Amino acid sequence: MCALALLPGLGACRGPLSALDPAGPSAGAIAQVWWWMFGVAALVWLGVCVAGALAMRRRAALTPAQHRRTARRWLIGGGLLLPGTAITALLVFGSPAGLHQLPWPGARDAGGAPLRVEAIGHQWWWEVHYPDSGLRLRNEMRIPAGRAIDVHTMSRDVIHSFWVPRLGGKLDAVPGRTLVVRLQADRPGAYRGVCAEFCGTGHAHMGLVVQAMPAGDFEAWMQQAQKAQQSQQAPQQAQETGPSGPPHAGAAPAAPTAPAAASATGGAR
Ligand SMILES: [Cu+2]
Numbered sequence: 001m002c003a004l005a006l007l008p009g010l011g012a013c014r015g016p017l018s019a020l021d022p023a024g025p026s027a028g029a030i031a032q033v034w035w036w037m038f039g040v041a042a043l044v045w046l047g048v049c050v051a052g053a054l055a056m057r058r059r060a061a062l063t064p065a066q067h068r069r070t071a072r073r074w075l076i077g078g079g080l081l082l083p084g085t086a087i088t089a090l091l092v093f094g095s096p097a098g099l100h101q102l103p104w105p106g107a108r109d110a111g112g113a114p115l116r117v118e119a120i121g122h123q124w125w126w127e128v129h130y131p132d133s134g135l136r137l138r139n140e141m142r143i144p145a146g147r148a149i150d151v152h153t154m155s156r157d158v159i160h161s162f163w164v165p166r167l168g169g170k171l172d173a174v175p176g177r178t179l180v181v182r183l184q185a186d187r188p189g190a191y192r193g194v195c196a197e198f199c200g201t202g203h204a205h206m207g208l209v210v211q212a213m214p215a216g217d218f219e220a221w222m223q224q225a226q227k228a229q230q231s232q233q234a235p236q237q238a239q240e241t242g243p244s245g246p247p248h249a250g251a252a253p254a255a256p257t258a259p260a261a262a263s264a265t266g267g268a269r
Helices: 002-013 025-055 064-100 215-239
Strands: 115-122 125-130 135-138 140-144 149-155 160-163 171-173 179-183 189-195 207-213
Touching: 025 064, 025 179, 115 140, 115 160, 115 171, 125 140, 135 140, 135 215, 140 215, 149 160, 149 171, 171 179, 207 215
Parallel strands: 115 149, 140 207
Antiparallel strands: 115 125, 125 135, 149 179, 160 171, 160 189, 189 207
C-alpha cells in the first residue's frame, strides 16, 4: 500500500534534467532499464513483505528433517536461483541499453553518419568543438535532430563528467584520455546538460545546453557560424603578437556563441 501511495509521485519524473523523461533512443534505453529495475525491485519488496508476514505466524516446531529440507530450499532458491535469474535478466535487458551508448556503426544511423563533437571540460565550463569545421562554442552544443552524435569527452584540468540526461548516458571527461558516448535527440529542442562529477567550487554552475535543430537549419547555422568565426579571427590574428593561450574564463574561445540563424529551436523544458 505504501508503494501504491508513492505512485502519484512518479509524475515528478519529468523535467529538464530527468533521465526518466528521454528524448532520444540512447536515453530511452537507459530509462527502460530503470523502469524494469524499479518494477522488479517493487516485486522483490512485496515478496519480502509477504515472507516476513508468513515468518511471524505461530507454527509448530520443525523436526530436524523438516529443518534440513527448509534450509536446503532457501540455499538453492535464495542463493542460486534468485541471483542467477537476476543477473541473467540484468544482462539481457542491460546489455542492449549499454550498446546504445556506444558509437557502434550502422545500428542507428538512419539520420546520416554520426556527427563527431568534442566536449572538453574546464574548471568550470564546457568547450564544445566541431573537429570537421573547427568551430568552438562555450557551454552550448548545437546538433541536428534525428542524427546520432558521437560526443568525445576530454578534460583540460580535473575529472569532469558530461551528462545530458534526456539524450543519453553519462561519461567522465578525464585528463589525458578521450572517451566516447553516443547521444541523439529525436526532436528539435533545447536539452540541459551538467557536469556530474564534483570538480571544484564552481561545479554546481558547470552546465551546458544542447540545441537540437532540424538538419537543414543545423547546416545553415554551421555555415554562418564558420563565416562569423573566420571574420572574428582575422582581426584578432592581426593584433596578436604571441602564441594564443587558453581562453580566459569570461570569454568564449574564438567562437560565436549564438548566431541568429540558430535561435528558433524551442525552449528548454
Ligand atoms: Cu563538475
